[in-house]
Each structure stands twice: as C-alpha cells, then as structure tokens.
Amino acid sequence: MEKMKYDVVVVGGRVGGSTASLFASKKGLDVLIIEKNQEIGVPVQCAEATSSSTFKTLEMKPSSKYVCNEIKGADVYAPDGSHGHLEGGYAEGFILERKLFDKHLAIESAKAGTDILVKTTVKDLIRKKEGVRGVVAKHMDHTLEIEAELVIAADGIESQVAQMAGLNTRQTPHSLCSCAQYEMVGVSCDPHYLQFYFGQKIAPGGYVWVFPKGDGVANVGVGVRSDTTSAYSFLRKFTSQMNATPVELNIGGVPVHGPVDKTYTDGLMVVGDAAGQVEPFTGGGIHVTVLCARIAGEVAAEAIEKGKTSENFLKRYETRWKKEVGGDLKQSLKYRRIMDRLTDEEMNILAKFLKKQDLESISKMSMLGFVRDYPQFLKLLKEIL
Ligand SMILES: Cc1cc2nc3c(=O)[nH]c(=O)nc-3n(C[C@H](O)[C@H](O)[C@H](O)COP(=O)(O)OP(=O)(O)OC[C@H]3O[C@@H](n4cnc5c(N)ncnc54)[C@H](O)[C@@H]3O)c2cc1C
DSSP, X not given: OEEEXXXXXXXXXXXXXXXXXXXXXXXXXXXXXXXXXXXXXXXXXXXXXXXXXXXXXXXXXXXTTTEEEEEOEEEEEOTXXXXXXXXXXXXXXXXXXXXXXXXXXXXXXXXXXXXXXXXEEEEEEEEETTEEEEEEEEETTEEEEEEEEEEEEOOOTTOOHHHHTXXXXXXXXXXXXXXXEEEEESOXXXXXXXXXXXXXTTSTTSEEEEEEEETTEEEEEEEESSOHHHHHHHHHHHHTTXXXXXXXXXXXXXXXXXXXXXXXXXXXXXXXXXGTOSOTTTOOOHHHHHHHHHHHHHHHHHHHHHXXXXXXXXXXXXXXXXXXXXXXXXXXXXXXXXXXXXXXHHHHHHHHHHHTSOGGGOOHHHHHHHHHHOGGGHHHHHHHO
16 A cells, blocks of 8 residues: 655545645645546536636636637527527626636646646545544555545535545435536537526426537537436437537536535535535536635645644634625525426516516516516515515
C-alpha cells in the first residue's frame, strides 16, 4: 500500500472539485484532487448553460477556449404553443463546452499547485477520533492511503464520500429530475436564445430544452420527474420531429429537492451536486456549485491555518454559502413545487398572463386582476410572496 500526505484531499475533479482545489491551492495549501474517470470533464452530464456570475466567482473572463456561445434571452413555450419571450436579465448567459471548461479549471488548479490523480476512486475514509483524516483510494490495482487534515467531497449526485462520514446526502428518485440529452447537428434555431417547452405530454414534471451551441449545433434535452428510461423515450419522441442528427447522448439526474440538511462534519465539507446545491426550479447547478466550492476552498485554508478542522469551525462554510445563495435556493424550490402542481391548462393561462407583462416589474394591480379572473392561482401566489 502506498502512503501519501496532503493538507486537503478533494474527491471529484469536475466543476465543484476543481474550483474548491483552485481556491485552496491559491491560499497555499497542499491539495490533491482524486478523480475516478480517466479524463476530467467527461462524460458530460449537462446542458452547459451558465450565467456571468460563474465567471465572476471564478475571477475569470469568459473565453472562447471553453465558451461556445453567448445567450441574450429565452423563448418559453406553454403546452398549447403560446409563446413568451424573455430578453436579458436572468435569461442572459453563456453556453459552455463543459468538457473543455472543467478541464480548464483543473488545469488552472494544477497551475496553482494542486496535484491530480485521475482514474483513481475513493473507496473509504480514514477516520480518527477527531474526525475524517484522509481517504483510501484505488488506482488501477494499487491501494493508496492518503492522509489529510480535511476532505472536500465534490463527488456529484452519486456521492458516497459524505455518506461515509455520516452525512445524509442520499438522493431518492423523488428528489431527482431524470434527464436525457442529445447534442445534435442541424438544429434550426436562433443561435442566441434558449428554448424551453413545457407540458405533461412532452416532459411530465419538467421541461424540454434546446440550448444552441452555434453553427446549427444544440443541446436538446428532456428532464422529467420519473425514471431515466422515460426521460430517454420523451427525448426520442421530441427529437423525432426534428431534422437533426445526434452526435452525443448524455443521461443523468439533477437534484431538485434543495440542499441537503448538513454540509459539514468533523474534517469534511461537501459541495456541489453532492450537497444538492442546485436551483430546484431550473436545474442549474454550475453557478451555485462554483460559489459554494470557492467558499469551501477558502474555509479549508482558514481551518488549516488555525489548526481547527472540527465541525464547530467548519460550520462557517455552511453559514457563508447559505448567506450567499440559501435564500435563492429556497425561493427556487417554492417555484418548482408550484410548477409540480400546475396542470397544462393552468400553464397556458399563466403563460398568456406573463406574455403581457414586463417580467422585471409585474405590478400588484395586474396580479390582483389576474387572481380575480383566475382565483385558483391565489393560493399559489401566496406561497411565492
Ligand atoms: C442532463 C443535465 C443537464 C444539466 N444542465 C445544466 C445547465 O445547463 N446548467 C447548469 O448550471 N447546470 C446544469 N446541470 C447541473 C450541473 O451539471 C451540475 O450541477 C454540476 O455539474 C455539478 O458539479 P459537481 O462538480 O458538483 O459534480 P459532478 O459534475 O457530478 O462531478 C463529480 C465528479 O466526481 C467524480 N467522482 C464521483 N465519485 C468519486 C469517487 N468515489 N472517487 C473519485 N471521483 C469520484 C465523478 O467522476 C465526477 O467527475 C445539468 C445536469 C444534468 C444531469
């Protein structure tokens, strides 16, 4: 058995792991990323849309090295085909090439001093009386015992690492949105606008998305609140009407139940999908993950500098990320719960109302008029406000 020693071991090398390690390494810590795949960033399980806040958090400029397209807004389609157009604001952003973006982050992290082991899987934790103190990992047929003051679990929705430390990060079929996506060639759509389609017949409990990557290439996907087999069959059905060819198929789950109850314990913090740090309404996780992972990397540096890695000290990680995004995630969960209850007919009514409004400044008067005409929305409205 080979033995190693680091300040911090980060499990998972994609967006969460690479961001946490980048900021911990920048603060001078000795950091190791362990990634079970042979290459960082693949296979992609993402529609690749993100907002400018991702780059702000990372202190990076969006670069054509890993950004394929700029997005100016979105077109939203209700079940009856009614169509709303969103310009700018929340709908603005970028389409990434995640394979290149995640790898770029890992490269930046390595340049800052992080060591990386690919094709290596964490199998167990080293536990001492003061808490987690490293990991046991398997690389090919070697077993590695890696001691560390702290472990950051960035191992995605199938996370085992935080559970090994006693945290309840388990996802259930009910807490996930199952997704299937083709990257397709020959998609005719406006290259700078996202498309969303709602309706029980095409995506029960979720939506269909068409996210343009430019040059007739787009991510076309379906998220549903049931199993992945049906996500794939809904995808097949939707794309059968398109004269486009798939070059890639991605299947995966998105945690849409809000963050897990506790994201730290003695010697360990959990970030990203593993911690449920995803907007439940949209399923967007990249911007939230980088923010929480940066905080985890910075808290790791403070903890190690002070020699305090108990849960008492690491609690500040959760306090900080909740202060930054906790409120937004709660609000997003409310929206998702409301969407879960809307019938197709109610979605059509809502779409017609929203179409007439300027989303940034919906007035109280127009809301009152709306609920007077459609009283069934009053209860839903109370839940949002
Ligand atoms: C179909 C789909 C579409 C999506 N679209 C969008 C979108 O358009 N915009 C957006 O913002 N978000 C989107 N998301 C969500 C987004 O992809 C995630 O929130 C984000 O990737 C989370 O990053 P992460 O680093 O926490 O986890 P992951 O990206 O899942 O990375 C976890 C890593 O840990 C590694 N790992 C796991 N276990 C071990 C182990 N034991 N040892 C070593 N390594 C391990 C895995 O190999 C993996 O590389 C989408 C998700 C899906 C499934």
